[in-house]
Amino acid sequence: MLIACPSCNAVNRVPEPRLADAPTCGRCKSPLFSARPLLLTAANFDAQLTRGELPLIVDFWAPWCGPCLSMAPSFERAAAEIEPQARLAKLDTEAEAALAARFNIRSIPTLIAFRSGREIARQSGALPLPALLQWMRRAIA
Secondary structure (H helix, E strand, C coil): CEEECCCCCCEEECCHHHCCCCCECCCCCCECCCCCCEEECCCCHHHHHHCCCCCEEEEEECCCCHHHHHHHHHHHHHHHHHCCCCEEEEEECCCCHHHHHHCCCCCCCEEEEEECCEEEEEEECCCCHHHHHHHHHHHHC
């Protein structure tokens, strides 16, 4: 399976049975999984979206959004449970307005699950941890 490094965006080949063995990047030696959401920007978004085979679940949020802030701890905990089946990431729609517009984000928080660069599922609104995990597992199945 091809995995984009969260630190340097290099593509790493990791056998699927070894995903849970704490693999590291061949280029920068950083862990490929940290059990925390990856912070996306215009600089790393497309690399994370298209270079790997791992599903990518992005939380489109804003720092002034109350529901976004209330869901943040659940999203953080979900990263620890979902990795390495998927990579979880956060994108600040205020800082990256062009990316928010590219994906037609009309309300926040909005979660979008991607596979091979294509959107496969979308959910708007804050979710508690059990519903969040259920949606994620259904989206990447």
